[in-house]
Amino acid sequence: MKFDKPVPLSEIASLIGAELIGNTTANATGINEIHKVENGDLVFVDHPKYYDACIQSAASFIIINKQVDFPEGKALLITSDPFEAYQTIIRHFRPFNPSMKMISETSAAGEGTVIMPGAYIGNHVTIGANCVIHPNVTIMDHCVLGDEVVIQAGTVIGSDAFYYNKKTNREIHYKRMLSGGRVVIANGVEIGAGCTIDRGVSGDTFIGAGTKMDNLVHIGHDTVVGKNCLFAAQVGIAGATTIEDNVILWGQVGVSKTLTIGKDAVVLAQSGVPSSLPGGKTYFGYPAEDAGQKKREFVWIKRIPQLWDLVMKQKRERERE
Numbered sequence: 001m002k003f004d005k006p007v008p009l010s011e012i013a014s015l016i017g018a019e020l021i022g023n024t025t026a027n028a029t030g031i032n033e034i035h036k037v038e039n040g041d042l043v044f045v046d047h048p049k050y051y052d053a054c055i056q057s058a059a060s061f062i063i064i065n066k067q068v069d070f071p072e073g074k075a076l077l078i079t080s081d082p083f084e085a086y087q088t089i090i091r092h093f094r095p096f097n098p099s100m101k102m103i104s105e106t107s108a109a110g111e112g113t114v115i116m117p118g119a120y121i122g123n124h125v126t127i128g129a130n131c132v133i134h135p136n137v138t139i140m141d142h143c144v145l146g147d148e149v150v151i152q153a154g155t156v157i158g159s160d161a162f163y164y165n166k167k168t169n170r171e172i173h174y175k176r177m178l179s180g181g182r183v184v185i186a187n188g189v190e191i192g193a194g195c196t197i198d199r200g201v202s203g204d205t206f207i208g209a210g211t212k213m214d215n216l217v218h219i220g221h222d223t224v225v226g227k228n229c230l231f232a233a234q235v236g237i238a239g240a241t242t243i244e245d246n247v248i249l250w251g252q253v254g255v256s257k258t259l260t261i262g263k264d265a266v267v268l269a270q271s272g273v274p275s276s277l278p279g280g281k282t283y284f285g286y287p288a289e290d291a292g293q294k295k296r297e298f299v300w301i302k303r304i305p306q307l308w309d310l311v312m313k314q315k316r317e318r319e320r321e
Contacts, residue, residue: 001030001031001032001090001093001094001180001181001200001202001203002029002030003028003029003030003031003093004093006027006028006029006040007027007028007029007093008025008026008027008028009023009024009025009026009027009028009061009075009077010024010025012028012042012061012077012089013077015088015089015092016063016077016079016085016088016089017079017085018063018077018078018079018085019076019077019078019079020075020076020077020078021067021075021076021078022070022073022074022075022076023060023061023073023074023075024075026060026061026075027040028040028041028042028060028061029041030042030202031043031044031086031089031090031093031180031202032059032202032203033201033202033203033222034050034053034054034057034059035222035240035258036200036202036203036222037057037058037059038058038059039058039060040060041058041059041060041061042059042060042061042062042063042077042089043057043059043061043062043063044062044063044064044082044083044085044086045062045063045064045065045082046064046065046081046082046083048066051064051066051068055068055069055070055071055074056071059074060073060074060075061074061075061076061077062074062075062076062077063076063077063079063082063085063086064076064077064078064079064082065078065079065080065081065082066078083165083175083177086177086178087177087178090178090179090180090202091178093180094141094142094180097123097141099122099123099141102118102119102120102121103115103119103120103121104121104122104123104124104125106123106124107121107122107123107124107125107126107127108125108126108127109121109127109128109131110127110128110129110130110131110147111129111130112129112130112131113127113128113129113130113131113132113133114131114132114133115127115133116132116133116134116135116137117135118135118136119133119134119135119136119137119138119139120137120138120139121133121139122138122139122140122141122142122143122158123141123142124141124142125139125140125141125142125143125144125145126143126144126145127139127145127149128145128146128147128148128149128187129147129148130147130148131145131147131148131149131150131151132149132150132151133151134150134151134152134153134155134193135153136153136154137151137152137153137154137155137156137157138155138156138157138158138159139151139157139158140156140157140158140159140183140199141158142158142182142199143157143158143182143183143184143185143199144182144183144184144185145157145185145189146185146186146187146188146189146209147187147188148187148188149185149187149188149189149190149191150189150190150191151190151191152191152192152193152194152195152215153193153194154193154194155191155192155193155194155195155196155197156195156196156197157183157185157191157197158182158183158197158198158199159196159197159198159199160176160178160179160198160199161177161179161181161198161199161200161201161220161221161222161239162198162220162221162239163176163177163179163201163221163239164176164177165177177201179198179199179200179201179202179221180200180201180202181199181200181201181202181203181204181205181221181222182199182200182204182205183197183198183199183200183204183205183206183207184204184205184206184207185206185207186206186207186208186209186210186211186227187209187210188209188210189207189208189209189210189211189212189213190211190212190213191207191213191217192213192214192215192216192217192233193215193216194215194216195213195215195216195217195218195219196217196218196219197218197219198219198220198221198239199221200221200222201221201222201239203222204222205219205220205221205222205223205224206223206224206225207219207225208224208225208226208227208228208229208245209227209228210227210228211225211226211227211228211229211230211231212229212230212231213231213235214231214232214233214235214251215233216233216234217231217233217234217235217236218235218236218237219237220237220238220239220240220241220257221239221240222239222240223237223238223239223240223241223242223243224241224242224243225237225243226242226243226244226245226246226247226263227245227246228245228246229243229245229246229247229248229249230247230248230249231248231249231253232249232250232251232252232253232269233251233252234251234252235249235250235251235252235253235254235255236253236254236255237249237255238255238256238257238258239257239258240257240258241255241256241257241258241259241260241261242259242260242261243255243260243261244260244261244262244263244264244265244279245263245264246263246264247261247262247263247264247265247266247267247279248265248266248267249261249267250266250267250268250269250271251269251270252269252270253267253268253269253270253271253272253273254271254272254273255267255273256272256273256274256275259273259274259275259276259277260276260277261273261276261277261279262276262277262278262279262280263279263280264279264280265277265278265279265280265281265282265283266281266282266283267282267283267284267288268282268283268284268291271283271284271285271286271288272285272286272287272288273287273288274286274287274288275287285297
């Protein structure tokens with residue numbers, strides 16, 4: 001999430017009640033997760049396992065619960081609860097301001113765009129030219145749509161990320177991590193009915209130009225989908241995954257989090273993808289593997305009863321001897 005303008009670190013430290021050490025006169029340009037951070041960003045860390053990764057990341061400023069060594073030019077904001085500090089920053093810079101109008105006055109649509117009855121357009125939404133938004137579509141705050149985007153009835157764009165902070169020392173173990181990110185949809189994308197696309201936690205969920213989705217497709221937070229992809233019905237993609245250009249996912253394919261499916265890959269129906277797949281190949285099964293190899297395996301599996309009968313027959317013949 002980028003701030004509207006650079007914010008002095010001293011102001012951030014005061015907001016979250018943190019001790020500021022290091023480059024105390026710097027300005028922060030945004031806040032992001034470890035896999036999305038850029039120079040000028042804040043990041044938070046509250047577990048020793050991830051200290052080094054955060055310190056050595058592209059983030060310039062680290063919200064942390066302990067003083068540690070860090071590179072010159074960076075800064076630490078030391079506070080007892082970095083997670084709550086993150087929550088405070090999101091609430092302050094991207095507050096929840098519900099719009100009670102069907103189309104918020106702070107949102108805008110380009111020439112030739114049609115928004116049908118029953119659609120809800122939240123705050124600070126930008127919709128390009130010649131789009132069609134069908135009835136009962138919901139587009140939540142800060143989302144961005146390009147030109148010639150079609151969204152069928154009942155789809156939700158920009159719902160909160162399914163992303164929780166877990167601590168077993170409190171009564172409610174799972175606490176929602178507030179979503180300050182967006183959904184950004186490029187030109188020529190078509191999204192079917194009843195789909196859900198979650199906003200990024202602090203970055204963007206991105207759908208590349210020309211991508212087409214069937215009904216009942218789910219895209220998790222911070223996922224990046226390339227150009228000209230094709231997703232059939234009931235595809236589900238978990239958070240922070242990268243789908244490169246021209247990928248085809250057929251019906252009911254399930255894709256796990258934080259992995260990459262390479263360019264021009266095809267995953268056949270009802271397959272499960274638990275780890276990254278190179279591009280340019282066709283995959284099938286669970287775990288998804290080369291489709292030709294997987295089909296040969298199925299042939300041999302079907303032969304198991306026949307092979308077993310053969311083995312038992314040979315055993316009986318040896319016993320008679």
